[in-house]
Amino acid sequence: MMSFLPVVIGIFERGFIGAFIVMAIYLASRVMKFDDFSIEGTFGLGGAVVAWSLLHKTDPWLALLFGCLAGGISGSVTGLLHTKLGLNKLISGIVVTTMLFSISINIGGANVALGNAPTIFSLIHFIPFGTLILLAAMALSVAFIFIWYMKTENGFILRSTGINEQFVTSLGKSVPLYITLSLILANSLSALAGGIFVQYSGFFSAFGNVGILIAALAGCMIAELLALNMFIMAILGSIVYQLIIAITIEFQVEPSWQKLITGLLIVVILVVKKLESKKSKGTVAV
Numbered sequence: 001m002m003s004f005l006p007v008v009i010g011i012f013e014r015g016f017i018g019a020f021i022v023m024a025i026y027l028a029s030r031v032m033k034f035d036d037f038s039i040e041g042t043f044g045l046g047g048a049v050v051a052w053s054l055l056h057k058t059d060p061w062l063a064l065l066f067g068c069l070a071g072g073i074s075g076s077v078t079g080l081l082h083t084k085l086g087l088n089k090l091i092s093g094i095v096v097t098t099m100l101f102s103i104s105i106n107i108g109g110a111n112v113a114l115g116n117a118p119t120i121f122s123l124i125h126f127i128p129f130g131t132l133i134l135l136a137a138m139a140l141s142v143a144f145i146f147i148w149y150m151k152t153e154n155g156f157i158l159r160s161t162g163i164n165e166q167f168v169t170s171l172g173k174s175v176p177l178y179i180t181l182s183l184i185l186a187n188s189l190s191a192l193a194g195g196i197f198v199q200y201s202g203f204f205s206a207f208g209n210v211g212i213l214i215a216a217l218a219g220c221m222i223a224e225l226l227a228l229n230m231f232i233m234a235i236l237g238s239i240v241y242q243l244i245i246a247i248t249i250e251f252q253v254e255p256s257w258q259k260l261i262t263g264l265l266i267v268v269i270l271v272v273k274k275l276e277s278k279k280s281k282g283t284v285a286v
Contacts, residue, residue, distance in 0.1 A: 009132055011246050015239030016135035017200060020142065020193035021216035022223060022234040027146075028186040029220070030230070032162040034089050036183055037213065038078045039190045041097030041104075042071040044209035046191025048108030051204035054117040061120060064195045071191020072184045074100060079180030105206045112204045119199035131200070138196070142189070143231040150231075158182055211259050215241065218262050221269045241265075 021043060028036040046067035053063035074096060081092040124130030149155045161168045161178040168175050198204045216238075223230060223237025241262075248261055 007246060009129065011242045012239055013132050013135050013200070015242040016132075016139040016235065017193055017197050018216065018219055018238035018242065019139045019235040020189045020196070021212060022219040022238045023143065023146065023231055024186040024189040024193075025213075025216045025220045026223070026230050026234055027182055027189070029217075030162075030224075031159055032179060032182040032186075034082075034162075034179065034183065035093070036075075036078060036186060037090065037093030038074055038096035038100065038183075039093075039187060039216070040209050040213040041100030042074045042187040042190040043194040043197075043212050044104040044206065045074060045100045045107075046071050046194030047198040047204045047208060048104040048194075048206070049191070050195035050198045051108040051112050051114065054114055054119065054199070055112070057117075060118055060122070060199060064120070064192060064199075067191045067195035068188045071194075072188040074191070075183035075185070075187030076180055078187070079176070079183040083176035083179055101206070108204045108206065110206045114198070114202050114204075119202075120196075121199060135196070135200075139235050140232075142192075143229075143235060146231045147229055211262070214259065214262055214266070218265050218269075221266060221273075225269065225272070 021039065024039050028034050028039065049067040049070045050063045053066050054060060058066070078092045078096045081087045081095060082089055087095070121131050121134065124134055127133070150159060157168060157171070157173050158178050158181060161173075161175055161182070165175045168178065194209065197208070219238040219241040220234065221237075222240050223233035226233045226236060244265065245258060245261075248258065249255075253261070
């Protein structure tokens, strides 16, 4: 039982970290209908900024703030490339995430260990399940903040922008502004996840963000199969995804196959959703 407990705790801890990226995917792709590839790049950027900051004696929480700001700025660049320069949504994200790879390496290096640098987990290491509790509190806090924000007038307009741009324009609001705002928020979340992961793992790798987007997409799609608010379900979806990966490891599947498994999982979810859609249409027709 004791050997099983650390595995379960690890699943939940990684799930809570991944929840921030799942929320970012949901905000950009589902709310704004903007498939933003730069979310993968800002995960690495957030990690690089936090690693550099910690190694230069910066407060761990302040380092996370710096990481979020860097992610937000990157998101604004993606938004401006699309809204001001007219680049395709997909191309805008790909261009930014490509540039961020070089920026991240130059900030944090290819591989950097934090050593004895203090982290947000340093002060709670003596508390039983302290890391798990802190990560859960952070993920739930961010989820509830976004639930509240989406109920505000500003949040309503942001959601409306993804549904009907003409309606937003008729209200006298700027569509490009709200598109860019959604990308700033989404990429700040992704950078926050990257920064937390660096402090959680104790090291930064320039290649640590590879495949993070597809993993977050899988978590988002799992969350969509569930009920209740998506920002809350993002947490559960991320945990379920980590559970699936843990099960593959338990069956001694090589880590090199994880990306293939993730891709197949997404295909299965898409097929299930399509079958459910056809079934519901058939029921209505009857």
